[in-house]
Amino acid sequence: MKKKIIITLLLIIPFISIFLVVIFRGILSPSNEDIIRDLKNIKCYETKVEYIVKNSKGEERESTVQYYSKEEGVRVEFDDDKVKLYKSDGIHVRDNSSTGEYVIESDMDILHSMAFMNKILSYPLKSDSIKEGQEEWGDKIYIQVDTELFLNNEHFNSARIFINKKTKTPIGIVIYDKDGNDSVRIIYEDFKIVKEVDENLFN
Known part of the structure; x- marks a missing residue:
């Protein structure tokens, strides 16, 4: 009886070991698809964003600061003290003009x-476009993925998204026009995933 138990344990242990390796590998070293999915489902973050329009x-x-909350919306601050709050009912704009605040x-x-x-x-991501590289952003190893934008806008036809593989945060986005020329570059700096964003920023 004791011999059967020992044999059974010896047969089970390798399977348990493989199972644990698979689980911990997914936690400690997530796949590129996992990193993209987690970034899409992020709850709150703060970051500086520079837009380069060609x-x-x-x-x-144009330099901005962005605050994102899954519950509250997005706040974008501009250098000229203008603020845009992106909410479900539209974009609330606050600036130094006589109108003060309005919604678009x-x-x-x-x-x-x-x-x-x-x-x-x-937007639909092209699964066959997911790859890793290091040429575009200096010494950072990044994940890149392409998407079609479906905006009926010739200047915003498709986009290539770059994500820092080590920090699992975005590096930049290149937007292409209908002819395949890059029309906009979006660059992230000091991207921070946070537990929450002050809800007063959205009032």
Whole structure:
């Protein structure tokens, strides 16, 4: 009887070991698909975002600070003290003009919302485009994935998203026009995943 138990244990142990290795590998070393999924489902983050828009005049740069809360929405702060709050009923704009605060429809601001992780990763991702590289962003090993935007806008036809594999945070997004030329570059700096964002920022 004792011999049977020992033999049974010896047969079971390898399977348990393999099972534990698979589980812990998924936790300690998630796949590229897992990293993308977790970033899409992130609850709160804060980051600096720079937009580089290419047009016939050259390049235009715009620096912003972004606060994202899955529950509250998105707050974008601009250098000229303008603030945009992206909520379910539209975009609430606050600036130094005589109007003070007003609301515009969400589809009136495509550019800035392209940097929202939950939005850009909600478009259909091309699974066969997921790959790793190191050429585009210096010494960072990144994951890149492509998506079609389906916006009926010739300047926003598709996008390539770059994610830092080590920190599991976004590095940048390149948006391409209908001819395959990059029309917008979005660059993230000091991206922080946080437990919560002060809800007063959205009031």
